[in-house]
Amino acid sequence: MRYWLMKSEPHDFSIDDLENRPNQTEPWDGVRNYQARNFMRDGMSVGDRALFYHSNTKVPGVVGIMKIVSEAYPDPTAFDPEDKHYDPKSNPDNPRWYHVDVGFERKLSRTIGLSEIKARADEFGDFQLIRKGNRLSIMPVSKAQWDLILSME
DNA sequence: GCCAACGTTGGC
DNA sequence: GCCAACGTTGGC
Numbered sequence: 101m102r103y104w105l106m107k108s109e110p111h112d113f114s115i116d117d118l119e120n121r122p123n124q125t126e127p128w129d130g131v132r133n134y135q136a137r138n139f140m141r142d143g144m145s146v147g148d149r150a151l152f153y154h155s156n157t158k159v160p161g162v163v164g165i166m167k168i169v170s171e172a173y174p175d176p177t178a179f180d181p182e183d184k185h186y187d188p189k190s191n192p193d194n195p196r197w198y199h200v201d202v203g204f205e206r207k208l209s210r211t212i213g214l215s216e217i218k219a220r221a222d223e224f225g226d227f228q229l230i231r232k233g234n235r236l237s238i239m240p241v242s243k244a245q246w247d248l249i250l251s252m253e
Numbered sequence: 254g255c256c257a258a259c260g261t262t263g264g265c
Numbered sequence: 266g267c268c269a270a271c272g273t274t275g276g277c
Contacts, residue, residue: 109275132273133260156275214276233258235274 102143103241104150105229106166106202115152115164115207124204125169129177130185131199136238141172141198143240150202151241151249153229154211161213162249170201212252223248 106128108114118126131137145168152164174195177183190196218230228239241249 107275135260160276235259237274 102145102148103243103246104139104144104148104168105153105162105239105241106150107153107155107237109156110154110163111157114154115204118152118164118166118202118204119207121204125201127175127201128199129175131175131237132178132185132187132197133237135236137198139238139240140200144168144172144200146171149205149246151246155237159211159213161211161216162208163211164207165205166202167205168200169203172198172200175199208250208253210253212249216252217249220248220252 113126118124128140131140148168150166150168151162152166154160154163174192175185175190175197177185178187178190178195178197179192180186181188187196214229217224217227221227221230224230224245225242227241227245228234228236
């Protein structure tokens with residue numbers, strides 16, 4: 101089993117939105133970055149777990165835990181001209197974008213802020229989240245990093 | 254709202 | 266294949 105971190109802007113889709121979905125699952129659609137796609141398509145397996153991270157908000161940070169509940173499959177929003185994430189270069193015969201479904205596991209009792217994580221950068225070691233200029237929305241997390249974040253809850 | 258950092262596009 | 270221009274991400 102692997103560990104991941106997945107970012108979402110809470111005004112687009114938040115941990116509460118996920119919790120309130122009928123089955124508490126949701127396709128993690130709209131990813132249009134090759135590295136992030138490759139992590140979902142080639143790296144993830146059902147049963148993996150992921151930190152839900154709120155980005156571009158007042159207190160950016162880790163807010164909950166999800167599990168990966170599907171294998172990767174083509175992202176249909178790329179085929180829909182009406183969709184915000186439409187990509188004319190992706191089509192059903194040759195899909196460019198893939199995603200997985202995620203499931204709600206639990207909310208953290210509080211937000212583990214990015215600033216708190218940065219303050220302990222030494223303990224986290226090489227962590228994409230706190231690399232300078234990081235813009236990746238999906239990234240792997242080591243077991244040690246996972247445990248460290250949850251120990252800060 | 255600003256802007257630095259980054260990824261993508263497209264002309265050459 | 267290079268690289269300038271552009272669009273996006275995301276912290277602050």
